[in-house]
Amino acid sequence: MPEKKFKFLIEGGKATAAPPIGPALSPLGVNVLQIIEKINSETAEFKGMRVPVIVTVDTDTKDFKVEIGTPTVAAL
Numbered sequence: 001m002p003e004k005k006f007k008f009l010i011e012g013g014k015a016t017a018a019p020p021i022g023p024a025l026s027p028l029g030v031n032v033l034q035i036i037e038k039i040n041s042e043t044a045e046f047k048g049m050r051v052p053v054i055v056t057v058d059t060d061t062k063d064f065k066v067e068i069g070t071p072t073v074a075a076l
Contacts, residue, residue, distance in 0.1 A: 012045065031062075
């Protein structure tokens with residue numbers, strides 16, 4: 001099960017399919033909008049703060065996992 005990990009720094013609740021997320025994930029054939037919805041729902045409490053997000057995609061099954069980190073110190 002080959003996995004690819006992508007790290008992004010996203011403003012809480014405001015992820016979009018625009019760069020950097022869309023261009024990084026769409027070549028893998030995953031549902032980018034579904035990933036965006038999950039990121040936004042899990043980061044909604046951090047509105048106005050930049051939050052590190054790690055998206056792990058299984059390139060065979062197209063399953064994905066979203067991990068939300070702690071907002072950056074500058075955002076707090």
